[in-house]
Amino acid sequence: MPACNTGRDQFEGDVIILLVAESPIDKWTDGNVPLPSALNMNANILKKQIACDFELVSEQGKRFKCHKVFLAVNSPVLARMLETECEEVKHNAYK
Numbered sequence: 001m002p003a004c005n006t007g008r009d010q011f012e013g014d015v016i017i018l019l020v021a022e023s024p025i026d027k028w029t030d031g032n033v034p035l036p037s038a039l040n041m042n043a044n045i046l047k048k049q050i051a052c053d054f055e056l057v058s059e060q061g062k063r064f065k066c067h068k069v070f071l072a073v074n075s076p077v078l079a080r081m082l083e084t085e086c087e088e089v090k091h092n093a094y095k
Contacts, residue, residue, distance in 0.1 A: 015078065015094070017056065017071075046070070055093040063093070 044050070045067070052065035072079035081088065088094045 015075070017075075042070075053092060057093055057095040 049065050052067060054066050054068045054071065056064045056066055058064070068082050072082050078094075081094075
């Protein structure tokens, strides 16, 4: 388990991230009129790995490029960690 100690706060524990690709756009329209969607923009950012600024590293060493903002929005634990100056944030990678 990685620990992040900044002198003030300490974070320790496992982080499980589930990546799900789905588009609920059909639920929001009658199918005839496509709506411009933040979901589509976000999906393109993730799919094309545009401006990735962080990496998640699996136990096997596989690296997954990602974005701090998406991690922070979806995990209060990672959001708090990303606000600190711990080693993971300094090296832009979480193992």
